[in-house]
Structure formats: structure tokens, C-alpha cells
Amino acid sequence: MKIAILGTGAVGQRxxxxxxxxxxxxxxxxxxxxxxxxxxxxxxxxxxxxxxxxADVAVLAVPxxxxxxxxxxxIVHPLAGPLAGKILIDATNPLQPDWSPxxxxxxxxxxxxxxxxxxxxxxxxxFNTVFADVMTPALLDRGFAHPPTAFLCGDDPAAxxxxxxxxxxxxxxxxxxxxLVNARYLEGMAHLNIQLAVAMQGGTRAAFRYxxxx
Numbered sequence: 001m002k003i004a005i006l007g008t009g010a011v012g013q014r015x016x017x018x019x020x021x022x023x024x025x026x027x028x029x030x031x032x033x034x035x036x037x038x039x040x041x042x043x044x045x046x047x048x049x050x051x052x053x054x055a056d057v058a059v060l061a062v063p064x065x066x067x068x069x070x071x072x073x074x075i076v077h078p079l080a081g082p083l084a085g086k087i088l089i090d091a092t093n094p095l096q097p098d099w100s101p102x103x104x105x106x107x108x109x110x111x112x113x114x115x116x117x118x119x120x121x122x123x124x125x126x127f128n129t130v131f132a133d134v135m136t137p138a139l140l141d142r143g144f145a146h147p148p149t150a151f152l153c154g155d156d157p158a159a160x161x162x163x164x165x166x167x168x169x170x171x172x173x174x175x176x177x178x179x180l181v182n183a184r185y186l187e188g189m190a191h192l193n194i195q196l197a198v199a200m201q202g203g204t205r206a207a208f209r210y211x212x213x214x
Contacts, residue, residue, distance in 0.1 A: 012059070019170070080120070130208075
């Protein structure tokens with residue numbers, strides 16, 4: 001399976017490093033692939049559009065609102081064709097450049113917005129509640145008493161199963177959080193995570209763990 005990570009920031013690069021030892025072909029899509037190529041270890045490095053064409057599964061790991069004024073919609077909207085029928089893992093959160101929540105209506109989520117921009121893509125929300133600092137083999141293998149939870153939600157059962165298996169292979173404990181509408185809650189969890197880590201100075205080497213009583 002060819003997995004393209006759209007975005008070469010901290011989350012994108014960390015996910016790429018976790019995927020590299022596994023039995024997947026890993027590619028990256030970047031706004032400036034020539035400049036980013038020396039930093040990335042992948043089977044494919046190209047533009048966002050080229051990476052979307054190349055991939056079987058894509059991971060969206062770009063800022064929702066960039067400091068340059070370029071936002072996720074600018075990046076994603078031209079990809080409706082190459083991503084049609086494919087799985088898109090939405091790891092984004094609706095944040096302003098200063099990490100404060102972006103102004104979305106209470107009846108919206110970033111993931112649901114993506115389905116409007118990409119109506120024929122199988123969107124699954126996942127990895128948005130996990131800090132990039134947690135996405136390392138050392139922390140996932142030995143740093144926690146239990147694997148961090150990777151919550152995921154979506155409306156396509158087969159797509160969710162694929163993402164669940166991927167999350168488990170990366171070292172997370174996947175938890176199916178239901179339909180894509182529940183991305184609103186997962187994005188709320190991400191805002192809470194940022195408050196705990198940044199505003200309350202708890203640090204970003206922390207993760208949610210969903211425990212089930214026996």
C-alpha cells in the first residue's frame with residue numbers, strides 16, 4: 001500500500017518516520033518538494049497533487065490556517081480528482097496560527113468540511129488528538145505504560161478498518177469513535193489537549209488513553 005503524507009511539518013515527518021520501517025511505500029506531498037527533499041526519507045516526494053495521484057491512502061497533515069494566509073482548503077480543493085475513491089486520513093485540527101481554535105460553527109468540524117471539498121473521498125478522522133512529540137518509536141514502544149489511544153471516526157466501515165489496522169501497526173491503540181460527525185468531539189479533545197499542554201504547561205509528551213474496565 002502506498003501512503004502519501006500531505007504536509008511536511010512535525011506531524012507529517014513523525015508519521016513518515018513511524019511508517020518507514022513498516023511494509024508500506026511512503027511518500028510526501030509538499031508545497032516546495034525540492035527544498036524539503038533533503039529532510040525526508042520516502043519512496044516518493046512531489047507536489048501535493050503528484051503525491052495524491054501516487055497514493056492509495058493519503059494523510060492530511062497541513063495547518064488548517066497557515067501563517068502565510070494559505071489554508072487547508074487551498075491545498076485540498078484541487079485534489080478532488082486524484083483523491084476520488086481513496087482514503088484520506090484527516091489529522092488536522094481547526095486551529096489559528098497561534099494554536100487557538102479556528103471559528104467553526106458548532107455544527108461543523110474540519111473533517112466534515114473536507115467531505116464538502118472532496119465529496120468522493122473516503123474521509124477518516126484520526127491522529128488529530130496526538131501530539132507530534134508522542135509520535136516516536138521510543139515513546140510508543142516504552143514511554144507509556146499502555147499504548148496511547150488513536151481515536152478515529154468516519155462513515156465508511158472498510159476505510160475505518162484500514163486506518164485502525166494502520167494505527168495499530170504504528171504502535172497506537174485504535175478506538176472507533178463512530179460516524180464522521182463525531183469528529184467535532186475529537187477536534188474538541190485536541191483543543192483540550194493543547195490547553196493542558198500549552199496553557200497549563202503540562203507539556204506535549206502526553207497522550208490520551210481510553211481505558212475499558214473488565
